[in-house]
Amino acid sequence: EPEVTQTPSHQVTQMGQEVILRCVPISNHLYFYWYRQILGQKVEFLVSFYNNEISEKSEIFDDQFSVERPDGSNFTLKIRSTKLEDSAMYFCASSEYGGNQPQHFGDGTRLSIL
């Protein structure tokens, strides 16, 4: 069964450094998403991406965050200057057509900021 894959599974980074989290969505899907989950808290929406542009973003997704689809298979989340509070699980998801279609999630990248 096709699945969303994310790398790395765990990323440890010094505060202030840039980090790039990588995702390969399901191949025929058109909508891509990033969510995060701080330990013990709810899964929170960050951004949605369709047709090579951001379609929606949350207030969490500030100027330090960016997303990119550099080629036909990868979808990345960059945090330009990491802060301690960016420590969380980051989940990538994809959906075939968006709207009332399920979003399928990867197993996440655990980001630890020191």
Next chain:
Amino acid sequence: GESVGLHLPTLSVQEGDNSIINCAYSNSASDYFIWYKQESGKGPQFIIDIRSNMDKRQGQRVTVLLNKTVKHLSLQIAATQPGDSAVYFCAEREQGGSEKLVFGKGMKLTVNP
């Protein structure tokens, strides 16, 4: 405002019993709901979804019920197995073009053999 919450933080059942996991939502504008299962170290795994024009939907061993009058969603798992042990999340999507899923806090289901 938007919020989705789960009534019970933990549920412990015996193998073979039926389980019911409940969820309340506050946004009457939501038109799509999903249940996810999350096992330790893994991402949310899609279980079943339901649109607001339905009140019941069945899958394999699972049934989702939607009561729009009281803004309540439930997930019924028949003949619960140890492999069903996980954290379960409900999530909602607001009508009108938003792609954002709003997740509840999660409820841990433990199935005792």
